[in-house]
Amino acid sequence: MTGTANIRELLTRNLRTSGIYIAFVAIVALFFFLTGGTSLSPQNVTNLVLQYSYILILAIGMVMVIIAGHIDLSVGSVVAVTGAISAVLVIKHDVPWWGGVLAALAAGALIGAWQGFWVAFVGIPAFITTLAGMLLFRGLTLLVLGNISLSPFPAQYQKIASGFQNGLLGGNGYDVFTLVVFAVAVAGYVFSAWRTRSQRIAYEQPVEAFPLFIVKLVVVAAVVMWFAWQLANARGLPNVLIILAVLVIAYSLVTQRTVFGRHVYAVGGNLAAAMLSGVKVKWVNFGVMLNMGILASVAGIVYSSRSNGAQPAAGNMFELDAIAACFIGGAAVTGGVGRVTGAIVGGLIMAVMSNGMQLMGVDQSVQSVVKGLVLLLAVAFDVYNKRRAGAR
Known part of the structure; x- marks a missing residue:
């Protein structure tokens, strides 16, 4: 195979993953x-993280559900009921x-076990x-709250989603600690990336050209x-971003480096072969x-902390945002394909679009139309890729 063919094959195989970042x-x-x-001001970037963190948390779990070939319509209701339990x-x-x-x-774990029993056994x-769960847990939310809202939470609880790590290392108008944390993350x-590239070379697998890798x-x-830098010039490192980063790293390792993660892909990719x-x-x-x-319970805690209370309508339509984030991020509708990082980027795309249209004063109905079209195009792209691969 020529060098040009190698490059073409590499680009084709990674088109969906690379395309989402572009x-x-x-x-x-x-x-x-x-x-x-x-939209890129320090204050708005910080608000973007705070306002959409719970959707990104849901997307991490949802992408694993979709990879396994399932769907979960109940997560919005689980967000509501777990937040309600905590508030009461x-x-x-x-x-x-x-x-x-x-x-x-604990409530989230019991709910997950309850639904897992009906699905698995x-x-x-x-x-x-989960459609039944969506109705069931929304009803339980109303019962737990007595159909009224509860607020406010104590200051410590509010800091879960609204607190910041700022001033630990000083700084002249900006937070040095935030910059140090991100610099370590970049390192x-x-x-x-360097280690992965070296391993691929050792196994004689195709990799991008070295200059492209450096770029x-x-x-x-x-x-x-x-x-x-934007965060450091606003209020520092949000606590919720720390929670989200830990979850992304942990679940990336679980899905890519553990036996359970490989089994999830196997079940979604080819159930008969997996058995x-x-x-x-x-x-x-x-x-x-x-x-x-x-x-979903983690998202419920973050959401109730962010809103400083629990409401009967909390989490409404969250499941659709989480599902959309996964499909936009490259998950396949038939299962077996998807990545945690892709779901996060898909969620960020939804967040940036929503936030940007809000800043522009776009009507809510138009925002829904745009989101729907983006989701439809993302799934259409997935179907197109499968048909092209099948035609080879």
Whole structure:
């Protein structure tokens, strides 16, 4: 195979993954010009992180559900009911803030186990199970709250989603600690990318040209450090961004480097082959649904902290935003394909579009139309890629 053919094959294989990053940069640049630079101001970048963090948390769990060949329509209701449980305990019964957090996590785990039982061991499709769960847990939210809103949370609970790490290392008008944290993260990314490239070369797998590899590292480092500079010039490092970063790193490792992660891909990619290979399909499906319940409770804690209370309508339509983030980020509708980082980028694309259109004063109905078209095009692109691959 010639060098040109190698490059063409490499670009074709990575088109969807690379394309989503290019699309993200293009959308950010578009709204930068449309809003006169407001969308990339330090204050707005910080608000973007705070306002959409819970959708990104849901997307991490949802992409694993989709990879396994399922869908979860109940996560918005789980966000609501776990936030309600935490609010009732902390606000009405004076339980310490951390007690409310633990109770919400436990409730999310029980909900995930409940739905995992019906999906994995009874054999009810996840679509039906979670559709029932969407109604069930929304009703439980109303019962727990007595159909009224509860607020406010104590200051410690509010800091989960609204607090910042600022001033730990000083700085003249900006937060040095934030810059140091992101610099360490960039160094870790460079090391990981270099190691992965070396391993691919050792196994005689195709890699991009060295100059292109260096350019990619420089661009990623520049974008990340620019983002860090924006945060450092606003209020510092948001606590919720720390939570999100830990989850992204942990679940990237789980999906790419563990036996369970490989089994999730196997179940979604080819169920019959997975069963013949000895994969415990039922337990994989149970684990995926259990994990989704736990992450939905984390999102519920973050959302209730951010809104400083619990409302009966909390989490409404969150499941659609999370699902859209996964498909825009490259997950396949048939399962077996998807990455945590892709889901995060897909969620960020939705966040940037929503935030940018809000800054422009675009009507909510038009925003829904745009989001729907973007989701449709993303899935159409996935179908097109599969047909082209099948025609070869």
